[in-house]
Amino acid sequence: MTFIDDYPHEAKLVRYCFAVAFAALGVGGLLGLVQALHRTGVLRIIDSSDYYTVLTAHGVLLALVFTTFFIAGLFRWAVTRSLERGVVSQRYSWLWFGTLLTGTILAAVPILAGFFPNVPMSADVLFTFYPPLQAHPVFYVGAVLLIVGSWLAGADYFRSFAGWRRENPDERIPLQTFMVLTTMLMWYLATIGVAAEVLFFLIPWSLGLIQTVDPLLSRTLFWFFGHPVVYFWLLPAYLVWYTILPKLSGGRLLSDPLARIVFVLFLLLSTPVGFHHQYVDPGIPSGYKFVAMVNTMFLLLPSLLTAFTVVASMEHGARQRGGKGRLNWLRALPWDNPAFVGCALAGLMFAAGGFSGMINAGMNINYLIHNTLWIPGHFHLTVGTAAALTYMAVTYWLLPQLTGKELALKKWALVQPYLWFVGMTLMSNAMHRGGLAGIPRRTAEPQYDQVSFDAVVGSVSEMRLQIALGGTLLFVSLVLFLAVLVATWLGPRVEQISVNSAIPEPLSGSDHAPLVLDNLRLWAAIAVLLVIIAYGIPIWSMLADGPFAPGSPPFPV
């Protein structure tokens, strides 16, 4: 029996989530190619004045819509599977899906309207929607519904857990559910900032109810959310690496307790770090920026723990498959399994992304690369590969279980993650080098008459070519993925899928994990306390100045 047979409603819900996610991925990915070719001067098919429309659509569709829908679906699968129970209310689950979808449409319409000057709405405000850039109010309403929909989805998971807990009062929280619940607790805390920003300031401002907003307060509230959102993207990938990748490798997870510790650390440390995105913002005392930096450095710890645990689990699997020797066991891993390959390469690339993230986190060295092309170079390694490639890879394993159909075009599926890895290396390497040369981000035409960029390694023209080539390979990889998806979806149901959906118990199980790790109330309370320490006084002083002062009128005026 497969997941679709055991939980048909949940399978349908997850399929719908994945459908929206991958539709957003397709459109957003195409726009990414347009951007890459435009700003490198290789091919310009849009007007440069539309660049911000393209960039906003790319950022919002990929970093908000694709991720949120995929995560909502993945988490619903994980909770259902690990608790062995479906949703509490089917109607409620469609309610949160509908809320997410409505929010997406409302946000997307003004963004795409930016391509049509005759349409009196636009949202060329980029993923970060910093004032004084101002969008049509419908965009902000859509953003709010996207967040609210995710809250409702989280409540769905907690309701399932509450029902399970009533029947299993003494059992340890199953690991996948533990991961989902800790991630959602982090998310509830993190989204307070952006919800306050949009509800109390940006919507009234865009409706003309208030004339100015304080850009510093708005940015602070955004980045209160803006850093933990990356863990909202990453922790589902960690869920896959911890609970599915060892099995794909042929073995088991090394340690359940270590995995729990990692997720607790992310719950505690993800949010009180947002000032590391605001090192050059005036009006925030250096001491609080320093606190954020220290917390960010601590965040390296759970990722290093993950690297150890996941690689050790893969090694266990490889040796179960007959691998021997100090490094030769790597050859025994299933490099012909696209789900494994995507997850493994995503994890490898995440290491590079994590280290470039440490550069960003260092308060002084951050100044070297602030607002340069280094920044998108970094996050294409992290959300663009660690998260996105893992999501694509695990879909190869999940889709047969959700549809009852065999994966189609398996050879294309196998090539896809390798191609993504090469394309992203090319693009991201050149972006990092471009950032060191001072080439700015968020610019349609970074070719200037009065300034030449000093390349630290290589030449600027070679970097441009590398970005264009890398972006093209990524797009081809994306097309391969979507083709596999569509071909599978359109394929026939089979009696018995060939995917083995069983997930073995970890080598060190939940009974070895200290009970306190399951005390979610305790960890949530500490997380709130850390946020109050990191943000309390700075936000209080911004509000005490007057929440709308110093204020900025909207741009364009």
Added chain:
Amino acid sequence: MTHNDPTDDPEEPNPSPAASPDDASRRRLIRLLVGLAIGIPVAIEASTFFGLLSGERGDGRADIGDELLTDTPQTETIVDSSVFEGPPRVYELVIEVTNDEETPYELTAGPLFTAAGEKITGSTTAEIPAGETGELNKQWGIPKEATPAAVELRAVWGDTEVSERVALAQPAVYQGSP
């Protein structure tokens, strides 16, 4: 919670090398994919890494921020080294001199040498009193596409004289005039 038999192998192990051409071609494809997917990124990152290292170690060429004459007790630091396309095409070198000694210091820059070995005559001397900081600013007209590569420097303080031809890093190029 379903408990799987720990002896279950959750995934089929790799099949033993098979005689069928399909399997052999599949294994060749995997080797090619893994080889390219790991090899290309390793090559790109390694060349970037070693390129950065050689940049840090320096190739011995003085650039903005570098001290020019390490044998003198005074400090001579390049603050600007730029080519302006003009017309006329000009190379400008600006050196900040800090004289912490108790004797006056004299620094002369010129002639200039291009990468092609051409000598561009012309020099400027800056006199820096004891305990002060001053600036030497010299512009040379250079031919189209010529790259400044080295400059003669002569430093005099008290009875001591030091001369050195210093190699220059490739300067930034700007349109217009200085």
